[in-house]
Amino acid sequence: MVCTTVLLVLLRQALWLVVPFLLAIILYYALFPPVRRLTLAGVERETAAAIVAGIFLVAALALMVPTLSWLAGQAVTGEEALLRYIEGGQALIDRTLTALETRFGFLKRLELHAEVGGKIAEFSGTYAQKQLAGTLLGAAAWLPAMLLAPFLAFFFLRDGRRFLKFMGDAVPNAYFERTLYMIDRVDATARAYFQGLLKLTLIDTVCLALGLAVIGVPNALGLGLMAAVLAWVPFIGSIIGCVIVVLVAATEFPADPWVVYAAVALFLFVRLLDDFVFMPLTVGRSLHMHPLPTVLLIFIGGTVAGVPGLILALPLAGVVMVVAGTVGGIVNEPRLRARHLFARTLRERRITADLRL
Amino acid sequence: MLQIFQGNRETPRLGTLRQLSLFATLSPLELRVVDGLLQERRYLKGEIIFDEGEEGQAVYLVIAGRVLICRQGEPEAGRITELDSGVVFGELALLDDSPRAAQARAAEDCVLAALSRGDFESLLDTHAVIGSKISLQLARQLGRQLRERSSAAERRPL
Numbered sequence: 001m002v003c004t005t006v007l008l009v010l011l012r013q014a015l016w017l018v019v020p021f022l023l024a025i026i027l028y029y030a031l032f033p034p035v036r037r038l039t040l041a042g043v044e045r046e047t048a049a050a051i052v053a054g055i056f057l058v059a060a061l062a063l064m065v066p067t068l069s070w071l072a073g074q075a076v077t078g079e080e081a082l083l084r085y086i087e088g089g090q091a092l093i094d095r096t097l098t099a100l101e102t103r104f105g106f107l108k109r110l111e112l113h114a115e116v117g118g119k120i121a122e123f124s125g126t127y128a129q130k131q132l133a134g135t136l137l138g139a140a141a142w143l144p145a146m147l148l149a150p151f152l153a154f155f156f157l158r159d160g161r162r163f164l165k166f167m168g169d170a171v172p173n174a175y176f177e178r179t180l181y182m183i184d185r186v187d188a189t190a191r192a193y194f195q196g197l198l199k200l201t202l203i204d205t206v207c208l209a210l211g212l213a214v215i216g217v218p219n220a221l222g223l224g225l226m227a228a229v230l231a232w233v234p235f236i237g238s239i240i241g242c243v244i245v246v247l248v249a250a251t252e253f254p255a256d257p258w259v260v261y262a263a264v265a266l267f268l269f270v271r272l273l274d275d276f277v278f279m280p281l282t283v284g285r286s287l288h289m290h291p292l293p294t295v296l297l298i299f300i301g302g303t304v305a306g307v308p309g310l311i312l313a314l315p316l317a318g319v320v321m322v323v324a325g326t327v328g329g330i331v332n333e334p335r336l337r338a339r340h341l342f343a344r345t346l347r348e349r350r351i352t353a354d355l356r357l
Numbered sequence: 358m359l360q361i362f363q364g365n366r367e368t369p370r371l372g373t374l375r376q377l378s379l380f381a382t383l384s385p386l387e388l389r390v391v392d393g394l395l396q397e398r399r400y401l402k403g404e405i406i407f408d409e410g411e412e413g414q415a416v417y418l419v420i421a422g423r424v425l426i427c428r429q430g431e432p433e434a435g436r437i438t439e440l441d442s443g444v445v446f447g448e449l450a451l452l453d454d455s456p457r458a459a460q461a462r463a464a465e466d467c468v469l470a471a472l473s474r475g476d477f478e479s480l481l482d483t484h485a486v487i488g489s490k491i492s493l494q495l496a497r498q499l500g501r502q503l504r505e506r507s508s509a510a511e512r513r514p515l
Contacts, residue, residue, distance in 0.1 A: 040484045042386040045393065161393075168396050176398060176471070177407065177414040184414075184475030339405050346401045 017148075018308050024152030028160070029194040031056060035157050049158035057150065088251025089243075092260060174340035175330055182326035189318040197232065203278050204228035204270060208245075211266040215259055217249050227267075231274075233310050234298045242267040293317075370397070370470065373420050378498065379445045382490045390487060394480065395470040400463035406447075411457045413450025415471040419443065422467025429460045439464055448495055451477055 031052050038048035164183055171179040209224030217223065227241030245263050253259040294314065301313025330336055371392055374380050380388055397420070400406060406417065409429035417424075419442045426446065428435025437459055440446055450457050451474055481488035 036479075036483060039393070040390055040480075040487075042390060165396060173398060173400060173404060173406070177411070180471075180473040180475070181412075181414045184473060188475070335408065339408075343401070343404050346404055350401060 018305075018312070020146055020148040021152060022308060022312060023146065023149035024156060025190070026194050026198065027056075027149060027153035028156040029191055030198055031153065031157060032191070045161060046158050049154060053150070053154040053157060060150075085247045085251045088254065089247040091254060092246070092250035092257070095257065172340050173343055174336050178326060178330050178336070182323060185322045185326070186319050189322055190315055193315045193318060200274070200278055201228045201232070204231060204274065207270050207273065208266065211270065212245065212263065215249070215262045215266065216253075217245065217259065217263060218252055219248075223248060233307055234302075234314075236302075236310070238267070238271060370395070370420065373442075374418075374470070377418055377443050377445065379418065379491060379494045382494060383487065387484075387487045387490070390484065391472075391480070391491075394476040395472055398469045398471055400467050400469065402463055402465045404463045406461035406463065406469070407457050409457055409460045413447055413455075413457050414474045416445060416448045416451050416477060417461070418445050418470045418472070420468040420470050423464040424467060424469070425462045425464040426459050427462065432460075432462055445495070445498065448498075452495070 035045075035048045035052045038051060039045055043051070164187075167183065168176065168179060205221070205224045205228040207224075208227050209221045212220035212223055223245050227238075227245060230237040230241040230244075233240075242264065245267065246260055249260045249263045250257075297313045297317050298310060301309035301311075301316075303309070305312070371388060374388055374392055374395075380391060383391065395418070398417075400422075406424065407413070419440055421442050423442075424440045424444075424446060425432060426437045426440065428437070446461060447457070449455065481492070
């Protein structure tokens with residue numbers, strides 16, 4: 001846990017690189033299976049990586065062009081739409097607080113509605129007017145770093161194997177098999193985690209989109225996908241996703257609070273399915289960690305490195321566990337050290353054979 | 358269509374790999390796939406390749422030189438066999454997940470190609486044709502070794 005925390009603190013110093021790196025790793029594990037298929041079909045690694053990355057890029061562009069033109073169309077009314085959703089949320093809270101005050105007299109005496117309503121109005125007004133522009137500009141500043149992700153993913157796909165071979169070659173013969181074991185385990189752990197995360201995202205998207213479509217919330221697929229991607233950030237990601245869907249539902253159906261309640265119930269149901277069914281079947285199998293250190297690590301990750309720390313804490317801990325276990329095994333194995341010394345002596349003797357006095 | 362993208366780079370090791378009994382039935386294309394997974398290691402005479410009882414993480418092919426298989430720490434008295442170039446060893450530990458059955462040492466300076474457990478298993482999982490061809494050759498090699506041992510035991514005086 002200490003090693004993971006130290007690594008997370010170090011990562012915080014290079015956050016501009018960590019985020020695209022993280023996205024590149026996710027992209028790498030998403031694109032790796034087709035690259036491997038092509039490689040095993042006889043296509044050279046470089047060519048296979050170029051083909052798959054090229055197809056991905058074309059598909060991404062094909063998807064982005066209509067999305068960007070749609071967004072451009074929406075941009076004119078973007079601020080209005082945002083304010084409309086915030087007002088929709090405010091109206092929902094108003095209605096809920098009024099209903100609560102009607103039912104429970106002591107809440108009315110406490111002037112809960114006026115107190116909470118005032119705070120929310122103050123927050124939403126200040127946020128929308130002052131903070132939002134800054135937040136959007138901050139997000140735009142991340143864009144160049146984000147463009148690094150596909151390039152990094154391409155080079156991981158193309159040269160990843162070469163790098164692993166280079167690592168293997170750099171290791172002395174005595175430690176060769178242990179290093180092979182460590183590389184295989186690290187790769188298997190990271191692959192299982194990130195591919196599990198992608199499967200979980202797909203399952204979540206389908207469940208949420210179906211549920212939202214049944215409830216009648218518009219843009220069910222888009223909202224489901226957004227909420228599923230936000231869930232990559234443990235704890236707060238799911239809450240933010242739920243809040244966004246609730247805002248949309250409250251705005252689109254102001255007269256029907258049951259749509260909002262149904263959306264919240266759907267999120268809770270999918271969350272429970274995630275925790276008890278989907279996650280153990282996908283991500284959970286990759287790390288084999290006890291739930292207590294898992295939760296602690298996520299909190300530590302969030303504290304020391306923010307959102308990337310929340311996402312990275314678990315896979316990093318998995319990799320650290322494997323590396324520490326193997327390196328510890330090598331250090332505590334006198335036979336391997338002795339074999340290495342023996343091999344070094346043999347080499348020295350060979351090199352200095354004609355230099356003896 | 359895939360042929361368009363297939364490179365024609367012939368590594369020097371491919372020629373040697375072609376001579377190995379383990380890969381005798383592989384097509385040139387399949388051989389190149391396997392070649393991409395191999396890691397070359399060089400050992401000096403007397404250097405230990407692996408110890409008896411160790412967890413096996415790779416199967417080795419002798420590209421050049423000779424390898425001695427012996428009881429742990431007994432290269433002379435515990436000598437089991439000596440392998441020439443073209444022979445595969447260390448495959449048992451990978452097939453049944455058992456510890457290494459004997460010690461392997463370089464009988465002379467040698468060049469080995471190692472195929473890691475991860476790559477070997479991934480090959481069996483994802484490329485059924487190559488996997489089955491290699492498995493069949495491994496089974497034949499193990500059968501041959503078994504027959505040689507049994508006939509040697511029969512010849513031994515009681």
